[in-house]
Amino acid sequence: MYKAAIIGGGVIGAMVARRLSAYDMNIVILEKEQDVAMGQSKANSGIVHGGYDPLPGTLKAKLNIEGNKLMEQTCRELDVHFRRNGAMVVAFNDEEADGINELYERGIKNGCIGLEILNGEDVQKKEKHLSERVKTALYVPSSGVVCPYELTIEAIGNAMDNGAELLLNFEVDSIENRDGLYYIESADGRKIVSEYVINCAGLYSDKIAAMIGDNSFFITPRAGEYLLLDKEASYLTDMTIFRVPTKMGKGVLATKTVDGNILLGPTSIDREDKEDLSVTDSGLSFVKSKEAEFFDDVPLDKVITQFTGLRAHGNKGDFIINMPQKGFVNVAGIESPGLSSAPAIGVMVEEMLINDGLSARKKANYNPCRVPKKRFREYTQEEKSKLIIENPAYGRIVCRCEEVTEGEIVEAIHRQPGAVDVDGIKRRTRSGMGRCQGGFCLPPVVEILARELGVSPNEVNKKGSGSNILFGRVKGGKK
Amino acid sequence: MRTADVVVIGGGPAGMSAAVAAKETGAEDVIIIERDDSLGGILKQCIHNGFGLHRFGQELTGPEYGEKYEKMVEDFNIEVLVNTAVTSLSDDRIVTCVSENGFVQIKAGAVVLAMGCRERTRGALNVPGDRPAGVITAGTAQKFVNIKGYMPGKEVVILGSGDIGLIMARRMTLEGAHIKAVCEIMEDSGGLTRNIVQCLNDFDIPLKLHHTVTKIHGRDRVCGVTVSAVDDNLQPIAGTEEYIECDTLMLSVGLIPENELTKEAGAEISLKTKGPVVDENKQTTVDGIFACGNVVKVHELVDFVSEEGEMAGRNAALFAMGRPFVQDNINQGKKHIPEKKGVKHLIQGDRKTVICTVCPRGCSITVNMLGDGTYDVQGNTCPRGEKYAIKEVTAPERTLTTIMCASNGQMVPVKTDRPVPYDKLFDCMRAVNEKTLELPIKLGDIIIKNIEGTGADLVCARTFNLR
Known part of the structure; x- marks a missing residue:
């Protein structure tokens, strides 16, 4: 019996769980995949938006501004990297310049601080690789970057440190409301009971809401395709560069991720299938052509990978955060600026439950801070030496591109929420994220996972059941 | 801070031959830094044969070729730091490396870059x-x-x-x-x-x-x-x-030289090869930093890598000793005949084409079976080629190279000591997989005599001592 069950282990579920874990009550996070941050939280631009874009008066505007303000402290507490690198919305012609003025006015109304309109010369001074054809730009100093999956993993870990439970591979199949309690059953037959349900199921939040008879909204998967460049191309831009938004979103952007790679994208095309994460020739070509408008020379020979994220696009034009019936909260349609708003959404849901009469006290021993994880590559030589003396596994470099040690990989497996697969190691340590894309570290990572989880290397997979890496021992062929 | 005359980064074929040559030239304190747990580099996993025809005049597997150099490294008492990764290299030749034992900084008289390459993804x-x-x-x-x-x-x-x-x-x-x-x-x-x-x-x-x-x-x-x-x-x-x-x-779409350290040291990188620009002494644009092997450009044969390693190692030693470079005259005037590539040499039709593997020349030989049981052989340049071509057309033979599992889980490369009938390859594979090895084992040890009645012995292709 739980007080609150949070459906979905993405950044929204994570932030809600973290807030609720401050109270003296049993909470559980239900995640359908074998790891957290497996939906749009693992594949988005990682931008903490300034808040100039959403229409004034919307939840998007309010939560974006509040979330942006909260992000710094949230990241400090969770030991997650966050950097206010600033952003520029650039205009190439008069029509777009009008758009810039409109965004400026909107931003002021929303409470976005520090906005400035720059002329072409000032733009060039700030980012010299931008095309000289940029006529004017909206400068947004409060814009930042964060690693979305790191934020999710650490926030869930923090909730777990404070007593929250995490049930993985728990795909919610049915929800029944009896006598003021919610009876939730998973596809594999596990059952739990909870007083509150918070629906943070991303792409599937419409399906979850429908289980209690709420058919008031639906979610469309809107694909965003990206290209990621080698850190060697990091000179291209430091700030996030946007075009003037259209009704399909903020358009193709260029940014430097908090880890120092240039990220190009996304496209914005609705798909039929909520599991279709394929990259397309047309999508990638579109991104490349749009980037070529920003920069005279895009170093496309430095592309190290491509990926697609699916936005949970709701049909209401705004975030859908409501309580359709007692004890059941929808947090749906959380597309951009969802990541930026996430910390504020956590607070908002907490307040909704309190206003609903949540009877629980704050924990005396609640700790909002995570024990920092080891980040070998960022330490000074003295710190590294000390660490190796304590544990020699930190002296064994497994991923040469990103300088990740065996000690960090072992920590990622045993620190909650622990990595159980190759991609989980990648998101937690960056092993395999560099220019060789796992060519060198895949064999040792498979071995370390097998050893630490006590399974055969054959059972180690990439990202869930069916994604095995190996097919047994070599044993010879037949003619 | 430690000092050394020559520090070689990478213990693959380029690094091993560079270290040996440096020592031979007179450098006293030569160190190889290797991130894997043993020397050999990529040769350890290249268990197939075809190596060494230029260098040693015999056809070797990768592990066999590597072991020849490992032996030289050992004989010359060259210090090898294994499980050790170089994390930085400065233009004044301070090499920083990390291992389970912590950090080591070495001030090198000269550095040889031999980090090899990585694969395109x-x-x-x-x-x-x-x-x-x-x-x-x-x-x-x-x-x-x-x-x-x-x-x-x-x-x-x-x-x-x-x-x-x-x-x-x-x-x-x-x-x-x-x-x-x-x-x-x-x-x-x-x-x-x-x-x-x-x-x-x-x-x-x-x-x-x-x-x-x-x-x-x-x-x-x-x-x-x-x-x-x-x-x-x-x-x-x-x-x-x-x-x-x-x-x-x-x-299998190409290899890219691994030059993160090279760039850190400030050496100029060639846009064409993606490796450092090197002069005739294999010195990069940074004084005292030399480079050889696949870190410079991707080579076709390991034999050429070793040769380049020697040149780099020798000149690194001379640099460290403050002596002038010696121009390479061993290979002057000698030109390698490139081996034949692609399918264009395989003439289609009723006459069979054979690419001779007896020597690196790789003649395209056509064999025409005449009615009286004799053969019309064209294109060979020596009698051995004629014999090989007829054999290839009538009863082809192949050297089998594979691995065998030892009782401690170690995979040991093995090969047949002479070619076996092509038809028997899978029978031999079965025989190999039915057997488990006991360590230690030495290169050349016979594992299965007269495997599958082929007359060939299955032999060990790499020495393993018990750990």
Whole structure:
């Protein structure tokens, strides 16, 4: 019996769980995949938006501004990297310049601080690789970057440190409301009971809401395709560069991720299938052509990978955060600026439950801070030496591109929420994220996972059941 | 801070020969830094033969070739730091490295860069489609099979027909995988003709020239790929798409020199080779920093890597000792005949073409069977070639190279000490896999005498001491 069950282990579920874990009550996070941050939280631009874009008066505007303000402290507490690198919305012609003025006015109304309109010369001074054809730009100093999956993993870990439970591979199949309690059953037959349900199921939040008879909204998967460049191309831009938004979103952007790679994208095309994460020739070509408008020379020979994220696009034009019936909260349609708003959404849901009469006290021993994880590559030589003396596994470099040690990989497996697969190691340590894309570290990572989880290397997979890496021992062929 | 005359970064073929040459030239304190647990580099996983024809005048497997240099490193008392990664290199030749024992900084009189190369990946190719498990580079697959003893795929499509892809096609086939096709975007393969014959044709593996993979299918694990023909601009031709069911897409699409340290030290990088610009002494644009092997440019044969390593090692030693460089006169005037590549040497038709493997010359020999039981042989340049060609046409033979599992789980490379009838390859594989080895074992030790009645002995191709 739980007080609150949070459906979905993405950044929204994570932030809600973290807030609720401050109270003296049993909470559980239900995640359908074998790891957290497996939906749009693992594949988005990682931008903490300034808040100039959403229409004034919307939840998007309010939560974006509040979330942006909260992000710094949230990241400090969770030991997650966050950097206010600033952003520029650039205009190439008069029509777009009008758009810039409109965004400026909107931003002021929303409470976005520090906005400035720059002329072409000032733009060039700030980012010299931008095309000289940029006529004017909206400068947004409060814009930042964060690693979305790191934020999710650490926030869930923090909730777990404070007593929250995490049930993985728990795909919610049915929800029944009896006598003021919610009876939730998973596809594999596990059952739990909870007083509150918070629906943070991303792409599937419409399906979850429908289980209690709420058919008031639906979610469309809107694909965003990206290209990621080698850190060697990091000179291209430091700030996030946007075009003037259209009704399909903020358009193709260029940014430097908090880890120092240039990220190009996304496209914005609705798909039929909520599991279709394929990259397309047309999508990638579109991104490349749009980037070529920003920069005279895009170093496309430095592309190290491509990926697609699916936005949970709701049909209401705004975030859908409501309580359709007692004890059941929808947090749906959380597309951009969802990541930026996430910390504020956590607070908002907490307040909704309190206003609903949540009877629980704050924990005396609640700790909002995570024990920092080891980040070998960022330490000074003295710190590294000390660490190796304590544990020699930190002296064994497994991923040469990103300088990740065996000690960090072992920590990622045993620190909650622990990595159980190759991609989980990648998101937690960056092993395999560099220019060789796992060519060198895949064999040792498979071995370390097998050893630490006590399974055969054959059972180690990439990202869930069916994604095995190996097919047994070599044993010879037949003619 | 420690000092050394010559520090060699990388213990593969380039690094080992550089270190040996440095010592021979008179450098006293020579150190090899290797990130793996032993010397040998990529040779350890290249268990096939074809190495050493230029250098040692005999055909060796990768581990055998490597062991010859390991022996020299040992005989010369060269210090080797294994499980040690170089994390930085400064232009004044301070080498910082890390291992389980912590950090070591070495001030080197001269440095030899011998870090080798890495493989191009799916990301660099921009192949659209899903992003499942089962897309793997050929070198990583080779490591799984030959070093770890695990199969990374069963039904495989290979993209790229360079030598690594060809070698892995045969290797995986011998281990029971089904190679459904090898796709090559160019109009001919860049792989050696003898590898096309012995790795693809021997096993009826189709080589699809002017074809590439245009889509990857499979949410979790690869379930198939779309293959398309390309036009003269290498662009896929609409309407030529073919779906091939498979669980693995293996990429053999090029190698890139690994030059992160080179760049850190400030050496100029060539846009053409992606490796450092080196002069005739193998010195980079930074004084006292030399480079050799695949870190400079991707070489075709390890024999040439060793040769370059020697030059770099010798000059590094001279630099460290403050003596003038000596121009290389060993190889002056001697020109290597490049080995034949691609399918263009394989003349189609009723006359059989054989690429001779007796020596590196690799003559294209045609054999015409005459009615009276004799043969008309054309194109050979020596009598051995004629004999080889007739044998190849009538009863082809192949040296089997594979691995054998030791009781402690170690994978040990083995080979037949002479070619066995081609028809017996899979019988020999079965015999190999029925047996478990006990360590220690030395290179050349006989493991199975007269394997499958072929007259050949199965011998160990690398020394393993008990740990």
